[in-house]
Amino acid sequence: MRYTELARRIEDVSQKMLTQTLRALESDGFVTRTMHPTIPPRVDYALTPLGRSLAEPITALRRWTETHINDIERARAAAAD
Numbered sequence: 001m002r003y004t005e006l007a008r009r010i011e012d013v014s015q016k017m018l019t020q021t022l023r024a025l026e027s028d029g030f031v032t033r034t035m036h037p038t039i040p041p042r043v044d045y046a047l048t049p050l051g052r053s054l055a056e057p058i059t060a061l062r063r064w065t066e067t068h069i070n071d072i073e074r075a076r077a078a079a080a081d
Contacts, residue, residue: 001044001045001046002042002043002044002045003018003022003043003045006018006022006045022045025051026045029048029050029051030047030048030050030051030054031045031046031047031048031051032045032046032048033045034046
């Protein structure tokens with residue numbers, strides 16, 4: 001996926017934060033970065049096998065969060081009182 005596509009799909013992310021996060025993910029081995037020598041320069045990011053292996057646990061975490069969001073919000077409200 002191109003950098004601009006990622007920026008569009010991730011709401012409210014600054015260019016600086018997205019760049020820092022992508023660099024960290026690349027150094028951790030979760031994504032690859034391919035630079036194409038075009039004008040303007042084109043950079044593509046792709047998940048590595050290690051990055052793809054996170055899909056199932058992240059999906060499980062998302063489902064758990066969706067199931068328990070009301071409990072989480074109630075706990076936050078109680079803590080704020």
